[in-house]
Amino acid sequence: MREEAAALYRKRTAQVQETLVAQKLDGMVVIKPEHVRYLTGFWGYSTRTEYAMPRRLIALIVPQRGNVTLIVPKIEFNFAHRRTWISDVRYHIEWRSSGTEVFGGVALLDQVMTEKAMHRGRVGLEAGFLSSRIVTILKEHFAGVQFEEAASIIERLRMIKSPEEIAMMRVGAKMAIAELDVEVAAIRSGVREYEIAMAGREEATRLAAEYSIAHEDYDVMPLDHPINEAVQIITSGERLDMVHALASTRVIDDGDIVLLDFCRVPQLGNYRIGFSRNAALRQLTAPEREMFAIVMRSYDAALEVLKPGAPAEQPDLVAREILDRQGLGDTFVHRTGRGVGLEGVERPEIGAGDKTPLQPGMVVTIEPSVYFKNFAIHVEDTYLITEYGHECLTACPREFRILDDAKA
Numbered sequence: 001m002r003e004e005a006a007a008l009y010r011k012r013t014a015q016v017q018e019t020l021v022a023q024k025l026d027g028m029v030v031i032k033p034e035h036v037r038y039l040t041g042f043w044g045y046s047t048r049t050e051y052a053m054p055r056r057l058i059a060l061i062v063p064q065r066g067n068v069t070l071i072v073p074k075i076e077f078n079f080a081h082r083r084t085w086i087s088d089v090r091y092h093i094e095w096r097s098s099g100t101e102v103f104g105g106v107a108l109l110d111q112v113m114t115e116k117a118m119h120r121g122r123v124g125l126e127a128g129f130l131s132s133r134i135v136t137i138l139k140e141h142f143a144g145v146q147f148e149e150a151a152s153i154i155e156r157l158r159m160i161k162s163p164e165e166i167a168m169m170r171v172g173a174k175m176a177i178a179e180l181d182v183e184v185a186a187i188r189s190g191v192r193e194y195e196i197a198m199a200g201r202e203e204a205t206r207l208a209a210e211y212s213i214a215h216e217d218y219d220v221m222p223l224d225h226p227i228n229e230a231v232q233i234i235t236s237g238e239r240l241d242m243v244h245a246l247a248s249t250r251v252i253d254d255g256d257i258v259l260l261d262f263c264r265v266p267q268l269g270n271y272r273i274g275f276s277r278n279a280a281l282r283q284l285t286a287p288e289r290e291m292f293a294i295v296m297r298s299y300d301a302a303l304e305v306l307k308p309g310a311p312a313e314q315p316d317l318v319a320r321e322i323l324d325r326q327g328l329g330d331t332f333v334h335r336t337g338r339g340v341g342l343e344g345v346e347r348p349e350i351g352a353g354d355k356t357p358l359q360p361g362m363v364v365t366i367e368p369s370v371y372f373k374n375f376a377i378h379v380e381d382t383y384l385i386t387e388y389g390h391e392c393l394t395a396c397p398r399e400f401r402i403l404d405d406a407k408a
Contacts, residue, residue: 001041006085008164012157013039013068019153020064020124027116028124028150029109029138030060034342035126035154040070040084043270053134055094057105060086063116071108074101106141113142124150159339159347160361165271166384169341169363172267173382173393175207176275180260183234184279184401189254196258197232197247200265208268233261233276240376243333243369255282259376263344263365272344274337274365275394276380279401288375291328295377296398298322298368302336302350306366306383306390312348312356319368320352328370337365340382360387 016039020028030036031052037043039060051058056073058080069088072080077091092108093101102108113119125147127135139147161169179200186199234247236258252258261276284292301322302315316336323329335351340363348356350364358364367380379398383390 001083001085005041005164008162009039009041009085013062015157016062016153017064020062023124023150023153024122025064025124025148025150026121027061027063027113027118028153029113030062030126030154031058031134032126032129032151032154033058034158035151036060036070037270037342038154038158039068040080040086042070042072042080042084052130054105054137057092057109059105059109061109061112061116061118063118066116069112069116071105071112073105106137110141113145118145120144122146122148124148124153126151155347158341159356160359161341161363161384162361165341166361166363168269169267169271169273169382169384170393171211172269172271172273173275175204175267176262176265176273176394177396178207179203179262179265180275180277180396183260184277184403187252187258187279187281187403189252189256189281191252193234193236193247193250193252193258196252196260197234200232200260200262204265204267211268232265233259233263235259235261235376238373241371241373243371243378252281256280257282257375259378261378261380263340263380271342272340273394274340274344274367274380274382275396276367276378277396277398277401278377278379279403281403283402284400291370292377292400294322294326294328295368295370295379299366299379299398302366302368303383303390306358306364306385308358308360308385308387308389310358312350312354312358312364313352315366316351319366323368323370331370331372332368333371334367334369336368339364358385360385363393 050056058072061069067088068086070084070086071090074091074093081089092105093103096103123145127149128151182203183196183200186196231246235242235245236252236256239245240257240259258279263274267273298319302319305314305318319336323332335349337350339346339348348354362385365380365382369378381392381394383392
């Protein structure tokens with residue numbers, strides 16, 4: 001790993017340790033994959049559920065002071081050792097051995113925590129992320145440890161994106177727009193939703209791989225796959241009111257409305273971008289055009305309050321008020337936005353109840369929408385909060401894409 005990248009991860013880890021000192025925690029066991037990646041640079045199969053369980057446990061052990069240790073199953077050791085800045089990477093095995101190798105993730109965790117004087121006292125844990133099974137196992141095994149919920153320590157850091165992250169998300173946003181163009185070109189009567197998604201997937205993979213090749217010193221993912229697996233949200237016809245439905249085998253028909261949503265698709269460096277647009281194989285009716293205008297008014301109203309110092313809930317409150325007043329509130333079935341980054345949903349929530357003041361460096365979505373069977377409006381964009389307001393990373397016309405062969 002290049003020193004510039006290593007310095008960034010060291011800084012983040014040091015910030016976590018400073019918070020541990022302030023909160024009088026003796027250390028923290030970091031297991032959530034996105035948090036491990038944020039502090040170590042290691043990313044791969046760790047997103048699978050089994051890597052948060054004893055047999056193939058991946059964990060970063062962060063003492064209040066001193067060096068950190070990354071533990072992984074042996075199957076991931078070479079990947080992790082080459083991918084991270086951390087010098088102390090250790091592995092455990094998942095079979096019985098007469099040698100000195102450690103059997104099981106909890107046993108290795110015990111060994112490391114004992115070395116770092118974390119086998120007693122108060123230790124942070126992402127209990128809200130972990131299964132009750134692994135939490136119970138840890139509490140029973142480490143009887144002298146008082147585990148306390150501490151995920152917010154890292155979540156607060158992740159809300160403010162670094163310049164490196166922002167640069168990556170700018171590229172990812174452009175990739176998403178290019179994928180949209182490819183998918184719109186693939187829409188026609190007789191094509192299935194999943195075939196449209198496959199066209200976008202191919203374009204996403206090509207763009208990410210080409211970028212990585214062109215930037216040989218690009219150190220975010222030199223060993224990773226260009227993008228991780230994810231099924232895109234695409235709905236059409238009678239499925240349009242199924243907001244989070246994934247691309248299916250449904251056949252596109254003449255007169256269909258098609259919704260293309262890219263929020264589940266990892267872009268460059270596995271960062272998510274909130275982005276969606278609508279296409280139609282017909283002209284919109286007058287009532288539909290009026291609904292679109294109303295939704296865009298709510299969108300613009302949300303943008304007017306999207307600025308530093310505003311509570312995160314404010315864009316949602318003003319956008320929803322407009323849709324409620326026009327009788328469309330019941331069809332707007334989600335918040336107006338959320339933070340995005342390593343995950344598709346991060347803090348802050350652009351929704352009622354989140355009073356977090358917006359700050360420069362936050363990256364959030366704006367997406368007031370309405371959903372009906374056979375018709376939906378879901379325009380979603382990703383915005384960077386700047387010193388004076390906001391910047392749209394997914395700058396692209398919001399209008400419905402009326403396809404050339406749409407019937408008048």
